[in-house]
Every structure is written in C-alpha cells, then in structure tokens.
Amino acid sequence: MLTHKQLRTKALADAEVRAEYEKLADEFSLLDEFLKARAAQGLTQAQVAEKIGTTQSAVARMESGSGKHSPSLATLTKYADALGCKLEVRLIRRPRPARNLTGRPSPSTPKRVAA
Numbered sequence: 227m228l229t230h231k232q233l234r235t236k237a238l239a240d241a242e243v244r245a246e247y248e249k250l251a252d253e254f255s256l257l258d259e260f261l262k263a264r265a266a267q268g269l270t271q272a273q274v275a276e277k278i279g280t281t282q283s284a285v286a287r288m289e290s291g292s293g294k295h296s297p298s299l300a301t302l303t304k305y306a307d308a309l310g311c312k313l314e315v316r317l318i319r320r321p322r323p324a325r326n327l328t329g330r331p332s333p334s335t336p337k338r339v340a341a
Contacts, residue, residue, distance in 0.1 A: 250291075257291045263309040264289075277308035 228236065238244045250330050264274060271289070272282040288305065297305075299315065306313035316329070 253291055257289060260305065263306075263311050267309050269309065274308050275304065277331055278304040306329075 240246060262323045268283075271285040275282045275337075278285075280301075285305075287295060288301070299313070303313045328336075
C-alpha cells in the first residue's frame with residue numbers, strides 16, 4: 227500500500243494531473259493555512275463551528291475545499307476571527323508579457339487570435 231506522499235508523487239508525475247493540481251494551488255494553500263491555524267489553536271471543527279455560529283459539517287465542507295460551495299468572505303472572516311487570526315485578501319498582479327522598445331509584444335510572445 228502506498229503512503230499519501232508516495233501516491234501524491236506518483237499522481238503528479240502525470241502531466242495532466244500536475245496541471246490540474248497547479249490550477250488549484252492557491253485554494254490548497256488557503257485551506258492549508260486554515261487547518262494549520264486551527265491546529266495551532268487546538269480547536270476541533272465543532273469548536274470552530276460553535277464560535278462562528280454554524281455546524282461542524284459546514285466547517286468540514288469549508289476545510290475540504292470540495293468545490294461545491296464557496297464560502298463567502300464574511301464566513302471566511304468569521305472563521306479567521308474564531309482562530310484569533312485576521313483574513314487578508316490581496317490582488318497580486320501577474321507578470322505581463324515582455325515588450326520591446328516600441329511597446330509591441332516581443333517576437334517570442336504568443337499572439338492572441340480573435341475569436
């Protein structure tokens with residue numbers, strides 16, 4: 227039987243699986259932060275649920291990242307508050323394609339095709 231780490235390594239060796247996993251990296255990172263913060267506070271899902279006025283199963287769904295329900299910012303803020311944390315949401319600009327001195331995309335930059 228494979229360990230979780232071995233299974234993950236094997237799965238991520240597949241290019242398609244790796245691409246899908248990388249698309250979800252930010253979401254996984256946020257979920258990991260929640261789980262670490264809850265563990266650091268020594269709280270159970272039921273205790274967090276009581277603090278934010280919801281059910282343990284709702285907290286479990288939120289922590290699982292199942293994708294069927296995206297919690298609101300208000301819910302995420304309550305969750306963070308219950309853990310003694312502050313929720314911080316930021317926009318981070320993605321790098322733009324390199325441009326040459328004329329302001330046109332460099333030859334190596336893929337051109338967009340109108341649909």
